[in-house]
Amino acid sequence: MRILFTLLLLVMTVLGVWTFIDSETFLFGPQPEGYTWWWPAEISTYGEDIDFLFYLISGMILVFFVLTEGLLLWFVFKYGAKRPDKGAFSHGNHRLEFLWTGIPALLLLVIAFSQMSTFASIKFRSAIEDEPVFCDIWGSQFDWRFHYPGADGRLGTVDDLQSPFELVVPDDQKIVMNLRSRDVLHSFFIPKMRLKQDAVPGMTFPIWFQADPEQVALESKNHFDIICAELCGWGHYKMSGRVRVVSRSEYEAWLEEMTAKQFDNGFEAD
Amino acid sequence: MSHSAPNVAPGLGAPGTVRESHDHHEIGFFRKYIFSTDHKVIGIQFMMTGLVMMILGGLMAMAIRWQLAWPWTKMPLIGNLMFPKTGGAITPEFYTMLFTMHGTIMIFFVIIPLLTGAFGNFLIPLQIGAPDMAFPKLNMFGYWAMVPAMLCVVMGFLAEGGGPAAGWTAYPPLSTITSAAPGSLSGQTWWLLALTWVGVSSMMGAVNYVTTIVKMRAPGMTLMRMPLSIWALFIAALLQLFALPVLTAASIMQILDRTLQTGFFTPTNLIVNQMNPEMAGAAAGGQPLLWQHLFWFYSHPAVYIMVVPAMGLASDIIATHARKPIFGYKPMVYSMAAIAGLGFIVWGHHMFASGMNPGLAMTFMVSTIMIALPSAIKVFNWIGTLWGARIRFTTPMLNALAFVAMFIIGGLSGIWMAATPVDIYIHDTYIIVAHFHYVVFGGSVFAIFAAIYHWYPKMFGRMMNETLGKIHFVGSFVFTNCVFYMMHQLGMAGLMRRTADPYDYETYAHLQPLNEFISISAFCLFAWQIFFVINFFWSLGAGKRVGRNPWQASSLEWSAPSPPGHGNFDQELAVHRGPYEYADPDAIEDFSPQWVQNVGAGSDSSRSA
Numbered sequence: 001m002r003i004l005f006t007l008l009l010l011v012m013t014v015l016g017v018w019t020f021i022d023s024e025t026f027l028f029g030p031q032p033e034g035y036t037w038w039w040p041a042e043i044s045t046y047g048e049d050i051d052f053l054f055y056l057i058s059g060m061i062l063v064f065f066v067l068t069e070g071l072l073l074w075f076v077f078k079y080g081a082k083r084p085d086k087g088a089f090s091h092g093n094h095r096l097e098f099l100w101t102g103i104p105a106l107l108l109l110v111i112a113f114s115q116m117s118t119f120a121s122i123k124f125r126s127a128i129e130d131e132p133v134f135c136d137i138w139g140s141q142f143d144w145r146f147h148y149p150g151a152d153g154r155l156g157t158v159d160d161l162q163s164p165f166e167l168v169v170p171d172d173q174k175i176v177m178n179l180r181s182r183d184v185l186h187s188f189f190i191p192k193m194r195l196k197q198d199a200v201p202g203m204t205f206p207i208w209f210q211a212d213p214e215q216v217a218l219e220s221k222n223h224f225d226i227i228c229a230e231l232c233g234w235g236h237y238k239m240s241g242r243v244r245v246v247s248r249s250e251y252e253a254w255l256e257e258m259t260a261k262q263f264d265n266g267f268e269a270d
Numbered sequence: 271m272s273h274s275a276p277n278v279a280p281g282l283g284a285p286g287t288v289r290e291s292h293d294h295h296e297i298g299f300f301r302k303y304i305f306s307t308d309h310k311v312i313g314i315q316f317m318m319t320g321l322v323m324m325i326l327g328g329l330m331a332m333a334i335r336w337q338l339a340w341p342w343t344k345m346p347l348i349g350n351l352m353f354p355k356t357g358g359a360i361t362p363e364f365y366t367m368l369f370t371m372h373g374t375i376m377i378f379f380v381i382i383p384l385l386t387g388a389f390g391n392f393l394i395p396l397q398i399g400a401p402d403m404a405f406p407k408l409n410m411f412g413y414w415a416m417v418p419a420m421l422c423v424v425m426g427f428l429a430e431g432g433g434p435a436a437g438w439t440a441y442p443p444l445s446t447i448t449s450a451a452p453g454s455l456s457g458q459t460w461w462l463l464a465l466t467w468v469g470v471s472s473m474m475g476a477v478n479y480v481t482t483i484v485k486m487r488a489p490g491m492t493l494m495r496m497p498l499s500i501w502a503l504f505i506a507a508l509l510q511l512f513a514l515p516v517l518t519a520a521s522i523m524q525i526l527d528r529t530l531q532t533g534f535f536t537p538t539n540l541i542v543n544q545m546n547p548e549m550a551g552a553a554a555g556g557q558p559l560l561w562q563h564l565f566w567f568y569s570h571p572a573v574y575i576m577v578v579p580a581m582g583l584a585s586d587i588i589a590t591h592a593r594k595p596i597f598g599y600k601p602m603v604y605s606m607a608a609i610a611g612l613g614f615i616v617w618g619h620h621m622f623a624s625g626m627n628p629g630l631a632m633t634f635m636v637s638t639i640m641i642a643l644p645s646a647i648k649v650f651n652w653i654g655t656l657w658g659a660r661i662r663f664t665t666p667m668l669n670a671l672a673f674v675a676m677f678i679i680g681g682l683s684g685i686w687m688a689a690t691p692v693d694i695y696i697h698d699t700y701i702i703v704a705h706f707h708y709v710v711f712g713g714s715v716f717a718i719f720a721a722i723y724h725w726y727p728k729m730f731g732r733m734m735n736e737t738l739g740k741i742h743f744v745g746s747f748v749f750t751n752c753v754f755y756m757m758h759q760l761g762m763a764g765l766m767r768r769t770a771d772p773y774d775y776e777t778y779a780h781l782q783p784l785n786e787f788i789s790i791s792a793f794c795l796f797a798w799q800i801f802f803v804i805n806f807f808w809s810l811g812a813g814k815r816v817g818r819n820p821w822q823a824s825s826l827e828w829s830a831p832s833p834p835g836h837g838n839f840d841q842e843l844a845v846h847r848g849p850y851e852y853a854d855p856d857a858i859e860d861f862s863p864q865w866v867q868n869v870g871a872g873s874d875s876s877r878s879a
């Protein structure tokens with residue numbers, strides 16, 4: 001049992017480390033091009049910062065994982081052997097307690113404080129203070145709808161353009177959006193942009209992202225999934241949307257086409 | 271009824287003799303086994319109920335896994351029976367009810383009752399040397415309050431529209447507006463009533479545990495001589511006492527929202543299913559986030575109610591079978607207290623994406639990251655306990671060590687989520703699901719298994735079969751990791767929880783094979799529990815009979831007969847030392863029981879094995 005259990009722990013630890021190092025080919029062989037069992041490549045300006053923090057923490061987690069599981073299985077192996085004498089009559093050790101309280105405490109504090117500037121630069125109002133609102137997002141059971149300002153350049157008026165399902169954005173500006181819900185909670189999630197925010201009925205949250213054209217250029221396509229990330233009823237699983245990142249000129253062309261379609265009353269044939 | 275009984279059952283023989291203690295007054299079958307006030311019987315009642323509910327919750331998990339691996343296909347065996355309209359496939363509505371009830375049952379009807387109800391009841395008087403709980407009748411009522419709770423849960427499923435479907439977190443307005451989901455008709459009200467009854471039960475238990483531990487310890491049982499199980503149960507009971515009223519108030523508010531349209535949680539100007547709930551008479555002006563704050567103010571401490579007792583049980587078991595004193599007893603106690611204290615100021619970490627003030631989110635981040643510290647201290651001390659040990663690989667020990675190994679994984683992944691920028695991406699993905707299953711399944715459930723294997727001989731006077739136990743352990747350990755480790759990978763790829771059919775998304779299309787692997791592992795994990803069930807029942811009649819102290823343990827419960835009679839102890843009790851005095855070089859044997867004064871050379875061998 002001693003050998004078997006040590007082996008179980010060893011396999012668990014090794015496979016665990018393997019998922020950190022090479023999640024793509026882990027056990028099941030290579031994934032289809034562009035798909036991973038790891039974070040998908042990010043394509044927004046702040047994506048890089050978030051991913052960096054993730055890797056920072058992952059590094060520390062990995063060290064502690066190997067350290068603790070390693071000690072555990074080593075001791076299980078070593079002190080599981082039959083021995084003629086009694087075990088060590090030890091009730092603890094002050095110095096060790098100080099060490100393993102102090103060092104993790106410091107590391108954890110470092111982790112905590114290293115998160116703050118990134119979080120502030122994404123979430124604080126100051127990040128979008130002088131930016132115009134690009135569009136409104138309305139979530140309702142079970143779809144997303146994007147409202148663009150119409151000819152008057154203002155949102156919430158009768159000439160707003162409505163785009164169901166698809167959010168089209170130019171790649172050269174901060175996209176600031178007012179997120180709202182008509183009915184229950186939803187959550188606006190664009191995995192590749194590293195953007196997620198709940199939509200709460202009765203409240204408006206300004207959220208933003210900015211596509212990073214260089215990263216987008218690396219992708220095989222220019223549209224990406226929008227997913228509802230908060231349970232909103234039986235159809236939650238299909239509450240999807242799509243963000244399409246285009247150049248400024250393509251964006252303007254699309255907007256024109258949208259306007260034409262929406263205000264086409266069917267009479268002005270040419 | 272017996273709280274005025276003296277600490278020691280009267281008129282019994284010399285310490286250490288194995289004898290059945292007998293009841294002095296004859297009580298009927300009903301009073302003895304059904305409406306019993308004996309803490310041991312109540313503990314076993316909680317245990318049996320919890321295990322049965324675990325099968326129920328497990329079956330629901332299997333259905334969930336079926337859907338995730340092969341969405342909308344005919345479910346084998348029971349498909350046609352349950353879903354005649356769809357040709358045996360799950361409906362999306364039913365899927366939401368499934369994961370709602372799976373979570374609810376596992377948390378409120380399995381883990382909490384098993385840890386605090388079963389082991390809290392069984393162990394507290396025995397380990398502190400008391401004849402029973404301080405309030406035996408209240409204790410009995412605490413168990414029977416679970417019955418209306420279970421009835422309400424069943425009623426929810428039978429109700430029009432089906433069971434509650436807003437998740438175990440029951441976020442409004444999905445849960446408060448009847449037109450928002452089929453299960454929000456009356457299923458949700460039954461769910462809230464069930465929760466309220468569970469709360470009543472927990473509250474009575476908690477009052478009892480705290481009073482008993484404070485007031486009824488045997489002479490010599492100072493606070494710092496209490497086994498860590500007792501400390502853990504004490505701390506968990508305090509958590510219940512302080513946090514539960516908030517949940518009870520919140521669920522009553524939600525009941526009022528649903529029945530009297532009070533509108534605590536429902537904002538104005540909603541259009542749900544083409545209907546304006548205000549026009550339908552539902553008052554508004556409420557705030558959905560208020561529920562989230564109130565809910566997590568209880569439910570974050572509740573996750574510690576689900577793990578702190580497990581930590582205590584595992585500590586006892588590890589020390590006993592490692593034949594070594596626990597490493598750092600006091601740091602162990604203080605870190606549990608720290609977890610409990612910090613546990614009250616971290617609830618906001620469940621709401622990082624909710625739209626709360628980002629400045630506030632940062633303070634919650636710091637407190638949450640710091641709560642990993644006491645958890646880490648505990649892990650180091652368990653490992654320290656193994657250093658220089660003489661480990662016996664019994665089934666309880668294996669399960670307890672597995673608890674440590676898997677709790678580490680769950681604790682470490684908590685740090686990712688606590689970091690607010692990282693949590694933007696991983697909130698509500700399968701990483702969360704992996705995290706809490708590692709702490710609750712890998713952690714608490716394995717600790718519960720360890721505890722059942724360990725205290726079974728004390729409960730029933732017979733051992734469980736070791737071979738079957740080991741088979742059960744190895745399979746469970748392997749499959750648990752296959753199931754839950756791989757969920758991290760799903761979450762990394764961005765898979766959202768509570769998604770009935772993710773594969774239409776480009777982002778998720780390639781995840782189906784991985785989900786199939788997880789589902790197959792989950793079916794194996796479930797099926798593997800048959801070894802436990804067989805072992806449990808077979809050993810009741812055929813297990814090897816044991817004396818008082820089959821594990822050669824040194825805490826007080828092992829001085830009582832197995833099983834202990836009414837009043838528990840048949841000898842004068844005095845506590846002479848801490849609970850983990852194993853391997854004392856001056857003692858004759860490698861364990862020095864708390865109840866034996868002289869263990870050194872030259873003393874009589876008044877210990878029984």
Ligand code: HEM
Pocket residue numbers: 439573574576577619620622638639641642645680681682684685687688689693696697698702705706709710713714
């Ligand atoms: C090392 C200490 C821990 C830390 C730092 C931690 C952190 C977190 C965080 C930040 C979340 C929210 C993630 C999100 O929704 O985005 C979370 C969720 C959760 N944690 Fe932990 N956790 C720890 C230990 C535990 C323990 C010991 C348990 C239970 C025994 C537990 C059970 C849960 C559960 C059940 C959820 C999910 C609740 C839900 O949304 O349904 N955690 N944890």
Ligand SMILES: [Cu+2]
Pocket residue numbers: 185186187228229230231232233235236237239
């Ligand atoms: Cu949704």
Ligand SMILES: [Cu+2]
Pocket residue numbers: 569570573616617619620
């Ligand atoms: Cu929490």
